[in-house]
Amino acid sequence: MSAHSTSERPQPLIVGAGPAGIRAAQALVAAGLRPLVVDEAPACGGQIYRQRLVPDGRSSRDLYGSEAAKAEALHRDFAALDGKLDYWPQALLWNLRDGRADIMVAGTSRQVAHDGLILATGATDRTLPIPGWTLPGVFTLGGAQIALKSQGCAIGSRIVFLGSGPLLYLVAWQYMKAGANVAAVLDTAPFAAKFNLLRGLPLFPAIVLRGMRMTAELKLAGIALHYGVGDVRIKGSDKVDAVAWRKDGLEHRLACDGIGYGLALRSETQLADLAGCRFAFNQRDRALLPKHDAAGRTSVPGVYLAGDGAGIAGADAAERAGERAALALLQDRGLPHDPTRAATLEAELARIGRFRDVLEAAFPFPAHWVKNTADATTLCRCEEITAGEVRAAISRFGVHELNRLKAVSRVGMGRCQGRVCGAAAAELLAHETNRGVEAVGRLRSQAPVKPVPLTLALAAQREAAE
Numbered sequence: 001m002s003a004h005s006t007s008e009r010p011q012p013l014i015v016g017a018g019p020a021g022i023r024a025a026q027a028l029v030a031a032g033l034r035p036l037v038v039d040e041a042p043a044c045g046g047q048i049y050r051q052r053l054v055p056d057g058r059s060s061r062d063l064y065g066s067e068a069a070k071a072e073a074l075h076r077d078f079a080a081l082d083g084k085l086d087y088w089p090q091a092l093l094w095n096l097r098d099g100r101a102d103i104m105v106a107g108t109s110r111q112v113a114h115d116g117l118i119l120a121t122g123a124t125d126r127t128l129p130i131p132g133w134t135l136p137g138v139f140t141l142g143g144a145q146i147a148l149k150s151q152g153c154a155i156g157s158r159i160v161f162l163g164s165g166p167l168l169y170l171v172a173w174q175y176m177k178a179g180a181n182v183a184a185v186l187d188t189a190p191f192a193a194k195f196n197l198l199r200g201l202p203l204f205p206a207i208v209l210r211g212m213r214m215t216a217e218l219k220l221a222g223i224a225l226h227y228g229v230g231d232v233r234i235k236g237s238d239k240v241d242a243v244a245w246r247k248d249g250l251e252h253r254l255a256c257d258g259i260g261y262g263l264a265l266r267s268e269t270q271l272a273d274l275a276g277c278r279f280a281f282n283q284r285d286r287a288l289l290p291k292h293d294a295a296g297r298t299s300v301p302g303v304y305l306a307g308d309g310a311g312i313a314g315a316d317a318a319e320r321a322g323e324r325a326a327l328a329l330l331q332d333r334g335l336p337h338d339p340t341r342a343a344t345l346e347a348e349l350a351r352i353g354r355f356r357d358v359l360e361a362a363f364p365f366p367a368h369w370v371k372n373t374a375d376a377t378t379l380c381r382c383e384e385i386t387a388g389e390v391r392a393a394i395s396r397f398g399v400h401e402l403n404r405l406k407a408v409s410r411v412g413m414g415r416c417q418g419r420v421c422g423a424a425a426a427e428l429l430a431h432e433t434n435r436g437v438e439a440v441g442r443l444r445s446q447a448p449v450k451p452v453p454l455t456l457a458l459a460a461q462r463e464a465a466e
């Protein structure tokens with residue numbers, strides 16, 4: 001596909017070539033439009049259907065398991081759009097201003113005007129700081145999966161998976177199937193929480209049964225599953241060599257040299273923020289998210305959201321939301337669109353939303369952890385700020401709002417711009433000020449949304465000023 005836009009006129013711009021972005025592109029092309037799709041990844045597929053970096057003999061089944069057919073269909077459908085859209089892989093959209101996008105591609109920054117913007121930017125891992133979480137050998141669950149999927153690497157020779165969320169069991173299972181040595185799965189939720197999954201049976205029986213099968217296979221392989229773990233500490237001096245935790249008042253310890261850690265996912269919302277979208281608190285995701293209607297329309301005309309970037313709902317929902325957002329764009333432009341299809345997609349998305357509630361109950365986020373986060377634990381790893389320093393800043397300056405906390409403590413001011421520590425800082429601030437997390441606000445996004453070379457950002461700024 002063309003690495004350069006062939007169109008002189010502004011095109012609809014889709015950010016993200018994951019399930020949501022691809023289905024959005026497909027619907028726009030079907031209606032006769034020629035969108036520009038940009039993605040910082042080298043190949044299409046997004047997170048779940050990420051492609052390996054080099055062919056390595058693994059089949060789709062090896063890579064995507066039960067989702068192999070969906071992955072193949074998505075990759076194939078995107079390839080079939082070749083010539084009908086413009087696609088820039090390895091292209092990072094790092095700023096949005098005045099109806100234009102700054103995109104870093106092939107070492108330069110290009111300003112692109114757009115006529116309609118679909119943000120399908122997906123999600124990243126959510127974590128809370130625990131002692132030792134910055135030691136070499138500790139990966140997020142998503143990071144551990146990326147190593148396996150795209151590079152065919154394991155994160156250690158004796159690995160523990162720790163946290164909450166369906167990804168916890170999925171990644172452990174994928175590692176086991178790939179032949180890695182999985183020492184244990186440490187689930188922060190009590191076993192009783194899993195009974196909530198039974199409520200999901202009438203909605204999506206195949207998914208619930210697949211999850212149960214994975215858990216059973218982990219057990220049959222002799223992998224220890226521990227539920228309701230708390231007070232987790234990752235041990236080691238220059239790299240991880242063990243994990244310790246408490247359960248029912250008893251101390252446990254397990255030797256390992258790799259840890260995959262994650263507490264489900266959080267939406268990537270920086271571009272929606274730069275686009276000027278209004279945000280509202282979402283109880284299920286415990287986060288302030290860009291507001292959108294069932295079709296993906298935001299508070300800004302011509303800006304649409306689709307997929308996990310609009311709230312965590314999974315890959316099947318992302319495909320539907322991408323198509324739905326594209327239909328909304330067509331409708332808003334007065335172009336022919338299919339209202340029956342739109343209604344079907346919305347009904348399916350609502351059903352998936354009900355299932356998400358079930359998953360949230362089965363894999364709850366351990367928000368209570370921040371109460372006991374040791375003062376010495378690093379909270380913001382970019383700026384090397386500990387939980388104790390954050391607590392001191394909150395009480396010294398009487399801080400109640402997250403951006404103010406950033407200003408007085410530098411939390412969230414580093415390279416990641418709070419993408420890693422922002423959720424944890426919000427939880428800690430809420431706890432320290434005795435309020436709900438919805439009351440402390442969210443970090444305002446700043447360009448560049450991800451690191452870009454300074455020379456490139458300055459050149460783009462000069463160009464815009466001329």
Ligand SMILES: Cc1cc2nc3c(=O)[nH]c(=O)nc-3n(C[C@H](O)[C@H](O)[C@H](O)COP(=O)(O)OP(=O)(O)OC[C@H]3O[C@@H](n4cnc5c(N)ncnc54)[C@H](O)[C@@H]3O)c2cc1C
Pocket residue numbers: 015016017018019020021038039040041045046047048049091092093094120121122123124125141142143145146167170265268271306307308309313314315316318449
């Ligand atoms: C690391 C990780 C692993 C996951 N693994 C699984 C799994 O195995 N099974 C499962 O069911 N679910 C998994 N999920 C969840 C699943 O990936 C999502 O539900 C699904 O992919 C959502 O699709 P999407 O199109 O919304 O976003 P994604 O698939 O995340 O696609 C978003 C795309 O946008 C691109 N992008 C984001 N910001 C920019 C920018 N500024 N400029 C350019 N490009 C940008 C990204 O490179 C990415 O390709 C995983 C999630 C993560 C974060």
